[in-house]
Amino acid sequence: MTAVLPARPQRPTGGRLIDQFEYGLDAPICLTWELTYACNLACAHCLSSSGRRDPRELSTAEAEAVIDELQRMQVFYVNVGGGEPTVRPDFWHLLDYAIGHDVGVKFSTNGVKLDRTRAAQLARTDYVDVQISLDGATAEVNDRVRGAGSYATAVRALENLAEAGMKDFKVSVVVTRENAGQLDEFQALTDRYGAQLRITRLRPSGRGADVWDQLHPTQQQQRELYSWLLANGDDVLTGDSFFHLSAFGEALPGLNLCGAGRVVCLIDPVGDVYACPFAIHENFLAGNVRDEGGFQRVWQQSELFADLRSPQTGGACTKCAHFDACRGGCMAAKFFTGLPLDGPDPECVQGYGESALAARDAATVMPKSHVDHSHTGPVRGQPTLLGMPSIPKVAPAVSSPTPPARICDESPLAGLRLR
């Protein structure tokens, strides 16, 4: 019996590159590899709901095997993250192993392990890029989201890198409602260390779903961000994450399309391969690097990725005059806000997202990831955005936006660097 499958559209010959990319590539241009779910912080918006290590995480030998495979497939570089990747004891070994096997490494860190010695080591290493995460240009704004003390840790790492003579390291910022007005300050801070600014979009992924309503930039802020990028963005990295803003008018440079499963993907700490780093959900799980055939087979043969590798032809957005500019926006942002994948992005700059969000009925169930490694107890430096868990919610007479951290709020393990 022959199953009648809907024919997948065939890749066209020639034409624009963006059209070619919609049909996928033989290997990703680059991929995100979260090395561990362990993290010393508990950022309110963590896209991977990280905190605790997963006992099933890839061993050193398995991680090396993945690197060997990426080398064979000529994946030029990996974006390493977590969790906090540097708390893996074999992190520095894997870094050298990847570079020694023609796989460049860009890693994101909160800076916890970047002392002077490590900074000097990084400055001597070719083909590595370091991104220090900072979500406020001031400690007040940053620590509300990333936790008390995290600004100081990041700044110390920046100082160490600058002092070691490291070139072109990045300050990596997720743009939120609270820091969107600080873009110039971020630029100044970055310049102070001879670094490069990188700003990316807040997604409602992981714990980000819990704070998205509160933290995602307003329409007005999106417009200001767009203007700022057009005016100042030549040397600013964006991870191509703001392509939905292109519907304001002039296209932003970069790949203005969703690359999920087409030109990028995610390998998570346990080896699961998802379509993109913002889509840790079983609907976007394509396979595991431990499966027979490894990562290559997942990338080249998974049904899910094959489904993602075709142009969007239906849905409300294709009828919009701006569709060619924004391509419907971010798949993960739609999915985790309960919107249909062929409809508008929740932050659609033409306003269709807001109406779509308003039109969700009470029965809409928000998709919830099956993966959550959040700390279960208090951690040192709890984000104060949602209020200090240990402080009873008594409304103060005068609102104080940032309750001061108190020693008794710290974990009993405060000061002990466990990893």
Added chain:
Amino acid sequence: MRGVLIDAPVAAPAEQVREAGAAPPPGSGAPAPAPAAEFDPSLPWRRARSVALRPEPFGALIYHFGNRKLSFLKSKPLVAVVESLAEHPSADATLVACGVPDAQHPAYRRALADLARSQMIEARTSLPPTARRLAAGPCRQADQPEEP
């Protein structure tokens, strides 16, 4: 500004050579500067040593590990030219050896000049190998008769 995912600054070859193959990044509307004077098609060239080239259905991706630039070769003939530059005494000789029609030579030279500007190809001082047979090069050597 460049692109979590893709932060590699995309080398931006000139608009007018799109049809020849080296393509600007999608969405990049910036007009490209005139080709650098340094590219001389009568000299020997090669793919830069820090550059990796990966074949793709539409042509190839190339990535410079040093300056982290990413670019695209938008046609298979251009991939063949870039890959065999090192086997020929000059860029022009490579075009001939690869069977690029004369009328397209200017467009190919512009594409190569763009690649030179983004350091994807580099001038070579050594002479090309003359006596040995090409191992797997996509184009025959200029001074070698084609196999019947």
